[in-house]
Amino acid sequence: MTHHRVVHGYRRAFRMAGEGPALVLVHGIGDSSATWAELIPDLARTHTVIAPDLLGHGESDKPRADYSVAAYANGVRDLLTTLGVESATLVGHSLGGGVAMQFAYQFPERTERLVLVSAGGVGREVNPVLRLVSLPGAHLLLSTLRLPGMRLQVGLAARLLKLLDTDLGQDAPELLTLVDALPDETSRNAFVRTLRAVVDWRGQVVTMLDRCYLTEGMPTMLLWGDRDSVVPVRHAHRALAAMPGARLEIFEGAGHFPFHTDPARFVALVEEFTAGTAPAHWSREHWRALLRDGRPDSGTAPGLAAPHDLREASERSAT
The missing domain is CATH 3.40.50.1820 (Alpha/Beta hydrolase fold, catalytic domain)
Structure with missing residues (x-):
């Protein structure tokens, strides 16, 4: 609760x-x-x-x-x-x-x-994905996740990474959770502000x-x-x-x-x-x-x- x-x-x-x-x-x-x-x-x-x-x-x-x-x-x-x-x-x-x-x-x-x-x-x-999202324009990039059909595509990509037994694929369910956690501009703004406080294009700061x-x-x-x-x-x-x-x-x-x-x-x-x-x-x-x-x-x-x-x-x- x-x-x-x-x-x-x-x-x-x-x-x-x-x-x-x-x-x-x-x-x-x-x-x-x-x-x-x-x-x-x-x-x-x-x-x-x-x-x-x-x-x-x-x-x-x-x-x-x-x-x-x-x-x-x-x-x-x-x-x-x-x-x-x-x-x-x-x-x-x-x-x-x-x-x-x-x-x-x-x-x-x-x-x-x-x-x-x-x-x-x-x-x-x-x-590298987190470094990419820390760059200018990240809001636009993240907003595309809410386009029709994008969650399905992310889900298919996550499952493929899992089937290929990649390291990132070990966390496939969590990748979908992250997409669902950013439903609106307010959520995306908070995410980007948090990320930029700890990561830039070179990595952790x-x-x-x-x-x-x-x-x-x-x-x-x-x-x-x-x-x-x-x-x-x-x-x-x-x-x-x-x-x-x-x-x-x-x-x-x-x-x-x-x-x-x-x-x-x-x-x-x-x-x-x-x-x-x-x-x-x-x-x-x-x-x-x-x-x-x-x-x-x-x-x-x-x-x-x-x-x-x-x-x-x-x-x-x-x-």
Whole structure:
């Protein structure tokens, strides 16, 4: 069942079920809380599950607004606050993984654990289709999806990709869901604004790698499909190397939605992870020390960026 709350004058939709420690499920771009629908009943046996529709997505309002990763993290915080939830384990998929990581960076005292699923923000590489849609004229391109017969053609193409056993074909049903999620100009505008906040013609434009060291002491699990054509699985290994103490689970044969490919394994991993790890304990002193000392692999004096970091500075969120 979908609930609604008005926050800052905008209607926010979310699903909520169960009792126990809070577990927040954050969907990816163009998606909604519906992506978690089949998993929520099982997860709700041991958790209070909260799955929001991010602003501009699903049943939430779609204003002309800030759709940056940082703004989404703020929105998740504000929704949780209205629900009386002070801290939670965050599970983020794709864009939602970037939002979860940003939430942990902005609000470490409210983050108990992180589960990053095929998460964005680990490297430039991203599916060429998303780079194309970030270009000028994207609104016109997306509007053609609503022309008579286009959904049928997209469906046939998706099934062909599946039959040919391509990596993109592993996510054929989700491709159709994305088409259905953009029924009008308001939805398409919100989608393009969100995409351009994280992707341009060269690929992803924000990274979490420069701040991954801040997850020291925070239980973190990475879940990835080895046939992910949106965010390559090599990004999972890159994130693992950058996040002290993180754990990686690979779903063989899965694409960008491993929790759809094998929901039973996904639920079992999340339940085992939350039951087997203690919530992160945030300390102002420890946080200050981490920030002061900087990344352990930076090769520079504390507080100074390496030359490569300076070249890549324009690729990052400044928040």
